[in-house]
Amino acid sequence: MSSPVKGVSLPQSPVKGGTPIKVPGTPADLAQSKKSSRTSSPTRSTGEAQRFVHQNSDDEDYYTTPDFIYGGPFITVNRPSPFLDTGTPMNLPLQGTFKKSFAYFSLKDRIPVILTKIIDYLSRDGANIKSANGASEEDLNNFMQSVVKLKNDLVTNKDYDPFTLDTPNAKKWNIWIENQDNKKYFNNTWMFTECYLYRKLREGCELTKGLQNFDYFEEQKKSAFDNNVELMCIVADKMVNMVHKSEKDKRKADFVTLLKICLWANKCDLSLSLGSQVNLIQAAKDATEKLRLNPPPPPPPPKKGKKGGKPAKEAAPQAPLVISHDPFQMILDLKDKIWKSAYITPVHKKGSKNEVANYRPISKLCILAKVFERIVYDQVYAAVRSSFSPTQHGFLKGRSTVSNLILLNDYLTDSMDGGAQVDVIYTDYSKAFDRIDHNILKTKLYRIGICGDLLRWFASYLENRSQSVVVNNYISSWVKIPSGVPQGSLIGPLLFILYVNDIDLCFHSSNLLIFADDMKIYSKITSVEDMLALQDDLKRLDEYCQLNKLDLNPAKCSVITFSRKRFPMIHPYELKGQGLVFTFQNTTFKFKCSCHRLATLAGVPLCKQEAPPTEEGKEATPEKEAKEGKDKKEATPEKEGKEGKEKKEDAPKQIPCPAKMTVPQAVMFDIVCDNTGYELFADLCLAHFLVAQKIVQKVRFHVKDMPWFISDVTEKDFRYVVNACTNSNFSKEASSGATEGEGGAVKVIKADNLRTLGQQWNQYLTDGVFQIMAEEYWTYPHVYRDMKKYDPNLYRKLQYAVAILFKGDLNYRKLLGDRNCNPTTGFEAALQGFIPAPIIAIRTVKAELICGLPKGRWDQLTAADEKWMQTGDYGVIQYCPKGEALKVSDRPCMDYCQTCFGVICPEHTDI
Ligand SMILES: O=P(O)(O)OC[C@@]1(O)O[C@H](CO)[C@@H](O)[C@@H]1O
Numbered sequence: 071m072s073s074p075v076k077g078v079s080l081p082q083s084p085v086k087g088g089t090p091i092k093v094p095g096t097p098a099d100l101a102q103s104k105k106s107s108r109t110s111s112p113t114r115s116t117g118e119a120q121r122f123v124h125q126n127s128d129d130e131d132y133y134t135t136p137d138f139i140y141g142g143p144f145i146t147v148n149r150p151s152p153f154l155d156t157g158t159p160m161n162l163p164l165q166g167t168f169k170k171s172f173a174y175f176s177l178k179d180r181i182p183v184i185l186t187k188i189i190d191y192l193s194r195d196g197a198n199i200k201s202a203n204g205a206s207e208e209d210l211n212n213f214m215q216s217v218v219k220l221k222n223d224l225v226t227n228k229d230y231d232p233f234t235l236d237t238p239n240a241k242k243w244n245i246w247i248e249n250q251d252n253k254k255y256f257n258n259t260w261m262f263t264e265c266y267l268y269r270k271l272r273e274g275c276e277l278t279k280g281l282q283n284f285d286y287f288e289e290q291k292k293s294a295f296d297n298n299v300e301l302m303c304i305v306a307d308k309m310v311n312m313v314h315k316s317e318k319d320k321r322k323a324d325f326v327t328l329l330k331i332c333l334w335a336n337k338c339d340l341s342l343s344l345g346s347q348v349n350l351i352q353a354a355k356d357a358t359e360k361l362r363l364n365p366p367p368p369p370p371p372p373k374k375g376k377k378g379g380k381p382a383k384e385a386a387p388q389a390p391l392v393i394s395h396d397p398f399q400m401i402l403d404l405k406d407k408i409w410k411s412a413y414i415t416p417v418h419k420k421g422s423k424n425e426v427a428n429y430r431p432i433s434k435l436c437i438l439a440k441v442f443e444r445i446v447y448d449q450v451y452a453a454v455r456s457s458f459s460p461t462q463h464g465f466l467k468g469r470s471t472v473s474n475l476i477l478l479n480d481y482l483t484d485s486m487d488g489g490a491q492v493d494v495i496y497t498d499y500s501k502a503f504d505r506i507d508h509n510i511l512k513t514k515l516y517r518i519g520i521c522g523d524l525l526r527w528f529a530s531y532l533e534n535r536s537q538s539v540v541v542n543n544y545i546s547s548w549v550k551i552p553s554g555v556p557q558g559s560l561i562g563p564l565l566f567i568l569y570v571n572d573i574d575l576c577f578h579s580s581n582l583l584i585f586a587d588d589m590k591i592y593s594k595i596t597s598v599e600d601m602l603a604l605q606d607d608l609k610r611l612d613e614y615c616q617l618n619k620l621d622l623n624p625a626k627c628s629v630i631t632f633s634r635k636r637f638p639m640i641h642p643y644e645l646k647g648q649g650l651v652f653t654f655q656n657t658t659f660k661f662k663c664s665c666h667r668l669a670t671l672a673g674v675p676l677c678k679q680e681a682p683p684t685e686e687g688k689e690a691t692p693e694k695e696a697k698e699g700k701d702k703k704e705a706t707p708e709k710e711g712k713e714g715k716e717k718k719e720d721a722p723k724q725i726p727c728p729a730k731m732t733v734p735q736a737v738m739f740d741i742v743c744d745n746t747g748y749e750l751f752a753d754l755c756l757a758h759f760l761v762a763q764k765i766v767q768k769v770r771f772h773v774k775d776m777p778w779f780i781s782d783v784t785e786k787d788f789r790y791v792v793n794a795c796t797n798s799n800f801s802k803e804a805s806s807g808a809t810e811g812e813g814g815a816v817k818v819i820k821a822d823n824l825r826t827l828g829q830q831w832n833q834y835l836t837d838g839v840f841q842i843m844a845e846e847y848w849t850y851p852h853v854y855r856d857m858k859k860y861d862p863n864l865y866r867k868l869q870y871a872v873a874i875l876f877k878g879d880l881n882y883r884k885l886l887g888d889r890n891c892n893p894t895t896g897f898e899a900a901l902q903g904f905i906p907a908p909i910i911a912i913r914t915v916k917a918e919l920i921c922g923l924p925k926g927r928w929d930q931l932t933a934a935d936e937k938w939m940q941t942g943d944y945g946v947i948q949y950c951p952k953g954e955a956l957k958v959s960d961r962p963c964m965d966y967c968q969t970c971f972g973v974i975c976p977e978h979t980d981i
């Protein structure tokens with residue numbers, strides 16, 4: 071057994087004969103202890119190697135003089151880490167051994183107070199607790215004793231006790247304890263110890279018969295709700311105007327407002343206040359007053375740049391809120407995810423399967439977006455149909471590959487009947503759809519009469535699109551698409567044919583037939599001049615392509631000469647300076663023909679792989695053509711063979727288990743919740759806004775599976791808050807106007823809109839639009855970068871979200887690995903690879919770690935108040951837009967189907 075740590079004051083044994091006890095650490099005691107124990111800020115400001123020497127005689131047992139390089143690793147000491155009279159050095163975990171850190175103060179003074187309050191509550195309200203839970207006196211005493219022991223073990227810095235429970239969860243904890251290098255409360259990472267304490271607290275109940283479901287923080291959480299109901303009514307009134315379809319600018323303003331509401335709601339954490347109620351209106355006034363009395367110093371004057379160099383950048387403006395990313399961009403990114411994101415299915419065309427260029431990228435778009443496209447499409451199509459070039463046969467009503475071929479067929483037969491030769495140039499573009507230049511397209515749309523709002527709509531349709539490629543079991547990360555129109559959409563093909571609608575102008579002497587992007591340029595050849603004239607047209611086509619940023623691929627363009635003569639005239643046609651492949655009287659000729667009559671006329675054998683009969687007479691619908699079109703266009707035998715095969719493959723397939731699918735079926739936004747009461751209310755408002763504005767379709771709320779850090783939300787708390795909103799009768803007269811209470815008009819604050827919100831949220835819960843998930847990972851001590859290792863299923867579930875919002879300080883600590891990283895480290899780097907999906911973190915600062923600050927800001931704020939990171943008066947909203955590519959593996963999906971789709975997959979019913 072280790073000896074008590076000197077320098078850590080031991081509180082008196084708290085319980086004497088079960089009578090109510092005096093709680094050490096009353097506000098006055100705390101104020102006293104704050105003064106004595108935290109006099110200087112954490113170690114950050116020098117960059118030199120430092121030597122920490124023993125300064126405090128209390129620390130004799132642990133006297134040592136460890137050397138470590140600033141920002142570098144500790145030199146391992148065999149004895150337990152010494153208590154050092156310093157703040158947390160940079161890059162090290164927050165830990166109770168740094169005596170000037172908030173971690174030390176929390177373990178020494180704050181958490182004992184929290185535990186003492188539980189003991190106090192059990193003594194004071196024992197009778198009620200027993201009857202409400204059907205528990206016995208013995209249950210109560212056993213639990214109380216466990217809390218007393220926990221507190222004593224903490225303040226005497228013992229080793230963690232293993233769990234006595236025999237559940238899988240407790241077993242995991244025991245393995246974790248076993249693997250800790252340092253099992254002492256103060257010597258291990260602060261967050262580990264805190265999580266252990268809250269888990270061990272729970273075990274005290276689990277080991278009883280009657281207190282299995284007892285939540286020792288429930289009363290405090292309910293009071294926390296009541297305390298801020300007035301504020302909820304005010305926010306609910308504002309929400310009324312936020313949930314209806316709104317203009318871009320208003321949506322932006324509303325979104326930012328809601329983010330800020332969510333941020334400052336994180337002040338309602340009862341852990342920082344040691345269980346005392348937090349009234350946010352009062353807290354805001356106090357914080358403002360504090361800032362007024364003790365403002366941060368003015369920013370340093372801009373440094374002069376080097377001689378002749380650029381002037382140094384101006385110091386960043388001061389503000390208690392650091393927003394690392396434009397919030398409106400965040401919302402746009404999210405919204406575009408639903409409307410403008412496509413999962414690309416690469417469809418093999420021909421040639422090597424290892425060659426990316428041999429695949430056609432077909433976009434699978436959101437069904438809502440397609441419905442919307444259909445509405446716009448029908449109207450635009452009707453308005454522009456008279457402008458379509460008669461040479462185009464793709465994607466147009468009444469035209470098809472058949473109408474295209476018939477025209478060529480007639481021309482060929484007429485010409486050949488008259489004894490003439492016909493040269494046909496078949497062209498091929500590289501990535502025609504993907505190269506469409508948006509600016510040129512907009513100009514062309516304008517020229518055909520699309521202007522004003524409609525033109526702006528098309529501009530918006532084109533910009534900010536993103537795509538991700540799904541291949542087998544892999545899904546790539548999202549990339550922005552700077553050009554092109556989506557293949558697989560309705561509007562994309564329409565835009566494409568409008569883009570090339572003026573191509574006819576290139577052809578002065580020859581004829582043209584187009585199907586989508588494939589052209590046949592043909593001419594009757596009776597003389598050399600005819601061939602030269604055709605070549606001139608090809609030259610003009612070349613220039614047109616350059617101007618319009620289209621790329622013809624001469625290697626895939628070819629010439630066919632149709633003639634009955636044994637020795638027809640031959641001309642070396644060129645495109646982009648390259649000679650084209652000429653096909654006549656060679657064996658490949660038969661593969662270019664799908665027409666009996668032509669083959670017969672040309673004296674070649676009939677094509678064996680005849681295409682399946684086309685449904686002549688049936689109108690080609692744009693959707694159908696968009697889907698099948700490109701494969702259907704020039705019916706070459708290779709293609710026809712492939713089509714036949716694809717038709718077979720079209721046979722109804724068994725729908726795979728949704729958990730095995732790579733493409734999520736709904737746009738889900740995840741909130742990893744923190745505190746209940748007003749903070750949860752704010753989260754619900756944000757979620758409601760995102761759903762109502764159709765930015766996302768579902769919101770998954772991740773809550774705790776046990777009472778946690780006093781005010782963290784459990785499923786029970788979640789339902790309590792939603793029902794308490796639904797049933798609230800709050801009403802209060804409040805004076806409005808500059809001088810509160812003096813002469814201002816009297817206004818009644820009522821819960822009408824709050825009740826409506828509550829009803830809607832209950833409905834969302836019933837419909838599965840809001841889902842509550844209580845994964846046990848959130849109450850393990852693991853930092854989030856280790857989630858993949860410890861809970862790959864949860865990591866995978868998170869990967870299906872369009873973004874994950876992590877709320878609060880503890881989540882932030884877990885995101886950053888509870889390490890005191892350099893405050894200017896970027897948010898993405900600080901996440902250390904934990905990017906299951908784009909991550910947003912919203913947190914009021916209540917622990918000494920932060921990232922993403924502009925250079926100099928940390929020093930500036932610390933100069934004004936060295937404890938600024940402990941108060942919750944400052945906040946950050948940070949965003950990492952990256953998300954790891956989703957990979958489907960063999961891991962069991964467990965409740966994935968249910969939580970995401972509300973269906974039970976037959977494959978997983980037995981899990
Ligand atoms: O996660 P939350 O609710 O924002 O804050 C939890 C919290 O109060 O608990 C820890 C101290 O015990 C601090 O890191 C943090 O301030």
Ligand SMILES: [Mg+2]
Nearest residue numbers: 744745779782
């Ligand atoms: Mg909390």
